[in-house]
Amino acid sequence: APKPAATEAPAASDAKIGFAIEHFSVIEGTTWSGAQDRAGKRLQAKYPNVEYMYRENVAPDQSVPFAEEMIADGAKIVVGNAEFMGMPLKEIAAKYPDVYFVSIVASDLSTERNFIRYFPRQYQALYLEGLVAGALTQTGNIGVVSAFPNVQVLRRTAGFVMGVQDAAKLLNKEINIYVKYAGDWYLPQEERDIATTLVDQYKVDVLTQQTDSGSTLDVATEKGVWYIGKDMDTVGEYGWSNTDTVALSFDTRWEVGYNIMLEQYMAGNQNPTTILYPGMETTMTLADGTVVPTVDLMNNGKTGLDAISPKALPLIPQEILDLVKQRRDQMMNGEWDPFTDHEIVSNGTGLDLEGLPVPAAGTVVKEAGKEATVEFLLAQFNFDLQGTTILK
Amino acid sequence: MTEIKQGDIVLQARGITKRYPGLVANDHIDFEIRAGEIHAILGENGAGKTTLMSILFGLTHPDEGEIYVFGKKVNFRSPLDAIDLGIGMVHQARKLISAHTVLENILLGHPHAGAILDMKKTAEEVKQLCDAYGYKIDLNAKVWHLSEGEKQMVEILKALYRGAKILIMDEPTSALAPPETEKLLETIQLMTKNELAIVPFITHKLPIVLSVSQRVTVLRRGKIVARLNTAEATEQSLAMEMIGREVLFNLKRPDVKIGKPILQVENISVHDDKDYWAARNISFEVREGEIFGIAGVSGNGQQPLAEALAGLRKASAGRVLFENKDITRLSSLERWKKGIGYIPSEQRAVGSIGDFSLVENLLMSYYYDDQFVKWGLIDAKKIRQLTQELIEEYNVATPNPDVKARNLSGGNLQKMILARVFSRKPRLIIANLPTQGLDVGAMEFVQNKLLEEKKAGAGILLISEDLDEIMALSDRIAPMYEGEFMDILPGGSAQRETVGALMAGHKQKAVQA
Amino acid sequence: MWEFWIRSLNASTIFAIAGLGEVVGQRAGVMNVGVEGAMLFGATIGFIVAKTTGSYLLGFLAGIAIGALIGLLHAFFTITLHGDQVVNGMGIWILGFGLTTYIGSPYAGPLGMGRIPTIGGLSPFFFAALVLTFVIWFVLFKTHWGLKIRSVGENPTVAEVSGINVVRTRYWSVIFSGAMMGLAGAVYALDYNPVWSYNLLMGWGFIALALVFFSMWNPYILLSGAVLFGALWQVSLNPESFLPNIFSRYIWRTFPFVITIIILVIMSTHWFSSRWGAAKPEALGLPYEKD
């Protein structure tokens, strides 16, 4: 059952609580920080005494001075929304014992009493997207415009690939998944050219991305192939495209995790949960009363199966739709997880980490039915799933 | 425009005044040119000749005064206005774009060039002009491939092709060898006869003025001091007017015993910046107490040769010995340290640093001297004191040694350069055009200083265009033409005419003489 | 392979248009190292105008106009005020980066207009670039205008005494040069990658600048260089199709810059200049002061 959203009264004091996010990038556009920015605003709307504060495009050398300056201004929770500028906050955690510091996880998992690590289980939604993508492809080629191999990207892509592979099995299709790296999160030209290459040269008819610029979506529109979005509802939120191109997308509601921290803070908790890895089963109630899970399919303002583009819907076999619905419901209830259910097999490609080489091709890293540890998923997932084609 | 007859006034200037900071370059000058006449303007360096011509060509705006062309008052905003009225100019410094072809240079800015250039038609028309004056030139050659004489032809062709009726020539002969000069004089006389081109002819070379012009105007320090018909003038009278006092060469030529060879040059060859042969297979020696004079018109390879000897240019072949040691591969600094002093021809661009004080300029020859620089640190007091002493010894007119070199007049700057070089007590002095641009007083001072060094036993390699200077100072004379020594003659007995002919490349004539 | 060349040529279109603009300015003696800045202005203003009016034509005109305005600014500072060309160019770049980011942020996202039709996958602007290359070559080398432009870049003093208005010629050249950069930026933002995001050019202006030195100031060599750089760009993105596992994509990115240095060195050797003369306009970078 979904964890009940906390309903107990917030701490008696109505004193202002500064909720501060240090954004590593600009917040305008389809950026990672844009989604975080919306989370901050929603929390401010929900709690009258919470004030959302932020700094944009913060460099690592600025993260501590800016944090201290915002603490002096009343910040009680300070988030670094990328690991490279969130980790420095650990250094000042002891200096400000009453403040919660938060860093988004990339691969490091270290914590302190008041230094929290947070990441949402986006791979759950990505798995569902993979099912739809696998059903939609006619050429049998799906392209991923990706940033660069790292734990987060590899894990997320694995969720998507797992969905595609399940669809392929179910529909008895042969599907190639091509992953091409741009080199960074935000490289508009590279992303465009890579997307174009995938469509023109690799005959991809479903495109998705693990990068931040709008170029991939634009190529999909231009070339008339399906686009599967990530991390935000580009159609509903920005109106950047329409459901003729965007078959499906999902939204990450960062506020769900932040809400947990706020609640613990308001309850006067000196020992907050230091590793937060919520998935679809964790929800919160927004100011307007809607209940949102941490991640969910979302497109054009609609959630669940409704999020699938009406134009794409008839193209998807019923068995897939049923499976999407079933798995979503199960994940909402915390009863199922793709990484628990499936065997995880290495492709032999990925990224060697210190003391953690990429498992050889074919290695079964985790057997089917066994739960994957948080540590494995967040810090050690350094390989591609078997069957993925990496274009290097 | 009314018909112009020979003798009509075509260009007239009234009360032209141009001031530059600290001097009046043109002081209420009245001036006129008639059709068909060659009007020479005479004056020593800095008298204001170029300034006046630039004003008549619209390049410089006068502070005061009026200009009339064909009787109409004009106000030139730019050379284009002057060109439109039929004025052309051949500049003292070549005004051509070296990266462009001859034709492109001729067409540049031509009022009737048309939007799309018709190279073929232009080539034909220019060819006709060439034929008229007996010029032979490759119209499609890039200008940087041409010789000085050819470049000048291009400038004249350019002016004529634009239909110039009045042709201003600023020192057209200064870069030319004697045969090229003759050819030029023929051409301009032809022009005044046939084409009604009117040519004020500017020079400070008296014989040329006398041979070619009908009238002559003499400028001194920006003012007109005389205007007369050439027929009434003599070389002496003109020289008097030009410099305002009698020319007295008062050189104390000391009797010095010539000693051992200091510099031995063996079959040296030098290329210029464009990779052409500048000097070829030259051998000579300079001995203690000797002045060895190289006589030649600029551009015949003297400068590259001097630079090669000073270590500023690589010799392509041959050997240089200094005091019997091979120095061919030594850098200029090593040569300075060994006792070779070089006086370059360009005092402002090469011989001094305009933005540096006199003290810092002196350092140019002392920064490598451990007596003035210890542990890399400059002994400021010591070098300042030396500067002060040299300023006194060489009579440099300056309020103090902290004055910037750019603020010194030409003569005083040259004195300062000599002081710097000579104070290092060089065993060999290479003096390249040491009196160029100086007035008579300064010239005399420099020449006497060279003689003093000779007396002190230094060997001196004197490079000069001035035949009189070479004749007066040299113990031996090597006339140089197109990169080669035509001969080496004994200074005392050589004849002026012989040297002059050799300088012009006339070996045959010299033999006869 | 054909797809590879189409992508290369489409990228080279941007390099070529901006590079041709810079060639004209440099031929007139004025270097503008702020190509990137001028292009950013052209891209951003062109994008905003097209997006708000819905008209491509207005977008391109706005891009050209703002580019010309930047050219005018550069001309005023460097020609009239004798400011240093390099420093002012860098100022234009940084100003372009800062101001366009500031102005453009509210317009972040796709253009949302129908794409400009291609010709066999090639952008029509590629053909425009071909025509522009020929036209600029023709103007520079076959017309009086071009002779004037080249002359003020080689030796402004001589041009002046030949009756050329040096200041005016340089002004127009630099303004035209800016307009071309603005156009290149607009082509980028309206045709090549019609999604506005901050700093969207990410250094392409500098590649165009490098190209000018590569080209030895000749429009045809510039065009070939643009194609080469465009192909290198594509190789750097797709090493798997060509020379897999030799260099990382990052090392491939350095190639246009390494090649430019090599060409520059060759051009500056004695061997080269004694045969073909100095390719570089002689007065490039020097302020012209009439005395």
Next chain:
Amino acid sequence: MKLAGYTLKLEKKASFSGLEAILISVVAIAFALFLVGFIFLQAGVNPAEGYKAIFTYAFANSFGVPLTINRAVFILLSSFAFIVPIRAGLWNIGMAGQLYFGALSAFGVAYALGARVSGAVLSPWVVIPLMIVGAIVGGGLIGAIPGVLKGRFNTNEIVVTMMLNFIGYWVVAHMIKEGGPFMGSGGEGEGYKLPASIQAPVVSGVSVLTLAIALILAVLLYVLFTRTRFGYQIRAFGHSPAASRYAGISPFKIAFLTFVIGGALAGLAGYHYFGTVPNLNQIPKNYGDFGDMAFYGIICGLISQGNPLAAIPLALLFGGLTSGGRYVQGKLHLSYGIDYALLGVLMIVLVAFQFFFRYRFVLKKES
């Protein structure tokens, strides 16, 4: 231009005094700030308040000041990298590339000593000096490229250094990303982190070691230019290459050495920022932003007229503007880019004001 019997004329100056230079620079900076004030107004912010926020954060806020100082040291070292060659008339705009290579080489030293894998195996007394030497050598070697090419072939140093900036940028990417040798432990596109034991000393958030080095260098460079033989040779070459060649100064030596020194100084800036500033101690993902920041060094060098001591207050000012500019953008919720716009306007205005170093307006009474 005529005004009531007076003519306003433009006159060329032969020279200007130090006071004049200071005055012109101050007016220029004030004018640039005035222009940027319009951006504040357009964004609905009172410019006075905007600037107050920038300057109090940069110079009077206990969190902002260390940031300002760390950045000032970086800008100061970058400006030295510009000043040394510019005194010889040579333009080094390759500080970015040189500092990338300096940083790579410093981290290469630490890497070779095992800092990446198993933590420091050597004492900081050995590693830190070696990293500094590494930075100097790395930057110097890259500086040597334009130096040699200029000295040997007279290749345009501006273009070469600019190209090397891009080459350096991508080489860093190659080294720290996707399995590059200097990749950080998570492979997040940043370099590996120096273990705490070999991080340089920090006092109140300020990297004091590199601060001291920068200040000592300022004095040494001042002495170099005013007192020493080598400084004299550099200046002579800067004023007149032809005359200094005549005086026996080797153009190759000057081009080579000034660029090597410039590169080494920039390399040191790379070590300073990536190796010693608190919370970095690694080549960060956004290293390119610091390459861009090095361009402030050019402005600093130009305004200071090549005087290394005069560069100190300027570096402090620009360090403060970069930290305060970003601060005010976040604090007042201005659209991103305003700090870069300020820099761009400043740069262009300073170019325009260079005019007054060479010309003056004079009023003359009509006679």
